[in-house]
Amino acid sequence: MSPDASSHVVLQLGLLLGYSGALVAFGFFISRRADGSRSFFVADRSLGPGLVFSTFLAANIGAGSIIGASGLGYTDGISAWWWVGSAGIGSLVLAFWIGPRIWRIAARNGLYTAGDYLEHRYGSSVRAVIAILLWFLTLIILAAQLIAMSEILEWVLGAPRWLGALIGGGVMTAYFASGGLLTSAWVNLVQLCVLLGGFAIGLPLALSLAGGWEAVAAAAPVEPEQSNFFLGANSGIVLVALIVPAFIISPGLLQKAYGARDERALRIGIGLQGLLLLLFAFVPVLMGMIARVYEPSLSNPEFAVPIVLTEGLPVALGALGLAAIFSAELSSADAILFMLSTSLSKDLYKRYAFPRATNAQVLRVARGAAVAGGCLAVLLAIVIPTVIDSLRVFYAVLSVSLFVPIVAGLYSRKPGVPEALSAIGVGITVLFSVRLADLSSISRLFDPTLLAIVASVAAFAIVFLLRQRRLRPRRDL
Numbered sequence: 185m186s187p188d189a190s191s192h193v194v195l196q197l198g199l200l201l202g203y204s205g206a207l208v209a210f211g212f213f214i215s216r217r218a219d220g221s222r223s224f225f226v227a228d229r230s231l232g233p234g235l236v237f238s239t240f241l242a243a244n245i246g247a248g249s250i251i252g253a254s255g256l257g258y259t260d261g262i263s264a265w266w267w268v269g270s271a272g273i274g275s276l277v278l279a280f281w282i283g284p285r286i287w288r289i290a291a292r293n294g295l296y297t298a299g300d301y302l303e304h305r306y307g308s309s310v311r312a313v314i315a316i317l318l319w320f321l322t323l324i325i326l327a328a329q330l331i332a333m334s335e336i337l338e339w340v341l342g343a344p345r346w347l348g349a350l351i352g353g354g355v356m357t358a359y360f361a362s363g364g365l366l367t368s369a370w371v372n373l374v375q376l377c378v379l380l381g382g383f384a385i386g387l388p389l390a391l392s393l394a395g396g397w398e399a400v401a402a403a404a405p406v407e408p409e410q411s412n413f414f415l416g417a418n419s420g421i422v423l424v425a426l427i428v429p430a431f432i433i434s435p436g437l438l439q440k441a442y443g444a445r446d447e448r449a450l451r452i453g454i455g456l457q458g459l460l461l462l463l464f465a466f467v468p469v470l471m472g473m474i475a476r477v478y479e480p481s482l483s484n485p486e487f488a489v490p491i492v493l494t495e496g497l498p499v500a501l502g503a504l505g506l507a508a509i510f511s512a513e514l515s516s517a518d519a520i521l522f523m524l525s526t527s528l529s530k531d532l533y534k535r536y537a538f539p540r541a542t543n544a545q546v547l548r549v550a551r552g553a554a555v556a557g558g559c560l561a562v563l564l565a566i567v568i569p570t571v572i573d574s575l576r577v578f579y580a581v582l583s584v585s586l587f588v589p590i591v592a593g594l595y596s597r598k599p600g601v602p603e604a605l606s607a608i609g610v611g612i613t614v615l616f617s618v619r620l621a622d623l624s625s626i627s628r629l630f631d632p633t634l635l636a637i638v639a640s641v642a643a644f645a646i647v648f649l650l651r652q653r654r655l656r657p658r659r660d661l
Contacts, residue, residue: 196503200337203378203507204355207371207514211359214370221543224364224550225296225526227443235369236444236453239519242372243440244271244431244461245379246516250468250509251332252575255485256419257472261404263416264472266423268465273424274431275458282432283454284447285594296442298435298590299531302604305593308535310604315531317585318435322524325578326557327564329517333510334565335486349565352513357558360518361551364525365443368518375511382508383467390496391470394477403476425634426576429583433590436523521561525554584611584636588644599648606647611640 222228231239249268256264286301295301303311334348360368394400404410414421431437444450468489475488478495482488489509493502529550534541541549588611589604615636 196499196506199503199507200351200510203510204351207374208355208358210374211367211371212362214367215359215363217363217366221296221547221550223366224547225439225442225530226290227364227366227369229291229443230445231369231443231449231453232445233449233452233456235373236440236449237457238373238376239365239369239440239443240275240437240454241457241460242376242379242512242515243437243519244275244457244516245464245512246329246332246519249461249464249516250471250512251335251486251489253465253468254472254475254488256416257469258475258482258485258488259472260416260419261410261473262413262469263420264469265413265465266420267427268468269462270424270427271431272458272461272465274428275454275461277428278432278437278441279451279454279458282591282594283438283441283450286438286590287441287444287447287450289594290442296439297526297530298433298438298586299527299535301438301593302589303535306589306604307601309601310589310608311531311535313605313608314585315527315535317581319524319527319532321578321581322520322527323557323560323564325575326517326520326524326561328575328578329513329520330561330565332486333513335484335490338490346562346566349562352510352517353558353562353565356514356517356521357555360521361525361554361558364550365440365522368515368522369440369443371518372515375515379508379511379515382504382511383464386497386501386505386508387467387470389501390474390492393496394474399477400470400473403480404473422631422634425631425637426579426583429587429637430579433586434523434582435527435586436519439522439526440519517561521554521557524557525550528553528557580615580633580636581612583633584608584615584640587637588640592644598652599644600651602651603644603647607640607644610643611636614639 217223227235245268249271253264253267256267289295289301289304293300293304295304299311299315302314330349330352331345333352334343334345337343337348337351338345359371391397391400410416412420441450441454444453471492472485472488474496475482475491479487479491482491493505493509497505529546533549534546538545585608588607592599592603592607615632618630618632618635
């Protein structure tokens with residue numbers, strides 16, 4: 185390594201470590217305001233529109249929306265917009281239809297988690313099934329965030345994957361475990377400022393230094409799908425079925441919504457970040473397409489962003505971009521860690537293992553679960569191959585298992601446990617059956633997530649109709 189290159193690495197690593205230390209210190213400072221489990225789980229239901237906006241946007245711009253989407257932009261072109269764009273669509277549905285309803289129920293009944301809502305609406309059996317399922321899934325999606333951090337540090341700094349995962353996992357776990365949602369909401373605000381500032385400066389300059397849009401378009405493969413907004417090889421409008429439901433009913437996002445101080449704060453905060461996501465969706469796509477100017481044949485498309493940081497920007501701005509992306513991954517990762525720790529402490533420990541546990545005991549378990557989950561995610565990040573692989577599995581199972589029970593439960597009191605469990609069981613079975621049979625290779629209409637959600641709706645409706653028919657009083661002829 186030349187002296188210049190070595191000094192560049194030292195500069196970037198020093199900035200990253202200094203930034204990480206500042207986040208942890210700020211998190212510990214905010215954690216002094218945390219007053220028990222209510223602060224940890226729902227931030228005392230005190231978040232105004234600004235903090236709701238920042239904590240949602242920071243959570244939704246992460247490994248999938250930066251590293252994964254830029255990789256799709258590198259291979260598929262403009263149709264990769266639908267990866268982040270679908271998250272924006274789901275956010276708007278949550279802001280104006282699902283979110284206000286579930287917030288009212290949560291505030292009225294003192295609910296802290298999505299599991300609390302499922303038990304309130306259906307019963308403990310549905311809560312148990314979802315809690316166990318999500319705990320394992322959460323580890324996979326958390327590992328995906330750490331993989332993204334590792335890939336950035338591996339390319340830019342030459343750091344081994346385990347070191348990148350360890351740095352990211354350590355920082356995230358430290359500030360989140362100290363104060364839960366209250367801490368992460370304020371830390372997310374700082375991360376969001378760095379994130380948006382970095383991309384606002386870096387993207388236009390990267391596009392200009394690459395030769396402008398003409399050079400980027402010329403570097404794209406000569407394939408019709410590259411310029412097709414609605415259909416790409418691995419992306420396009422078909423991503424709506426995979427991603428939109430997940431961003432409506434994600435337990436981590438619902439729990440953040442519980443933290444809003446009122447319905448107005450929820451609507452404004454989530455709605456504005458949904459609109460911004462629709463615009464931001466073009467950013468990673470352009471980053472992926474710009475990377476082709478410098479490296480037209482990447483073996484791993486998920487290195488598209490690191491290519492732009494190192495070859496498409498001056499060193500100082502590349503360091504700023506590195507900090508921006510690191511912020512994105514951390515903020516998204518802490519939302520996942522939130523889901524993991526609250527699910528274990530409230531949905532499993534408090535509800536089934538030790539029902540008489542005090543709030544202080546539940547809080548200790550939540551913090552312990554955050555530390556344990558962070559450590560396990562670091563280990564998984566070392567062995568799972570790519571970000572997109574783990575994200576597709578997570579979004580699919582999340583959508584199929586939760587979408588129908590949560591949405592149907594908000595609009596009708598008649599369906600019960602049999603309907604919910606049948607929707608979950610049939611949906612998951614169809615999802616993995618279609619994936620194993622590889623039916624999507626025959627036609628895009630055989631999308632596994634779409635078919636599984638349709639099957640889940642059908643199972644829910646059939647069981648509901650059969651139960652209503654059996655419960656309907658018979659008239660003597």
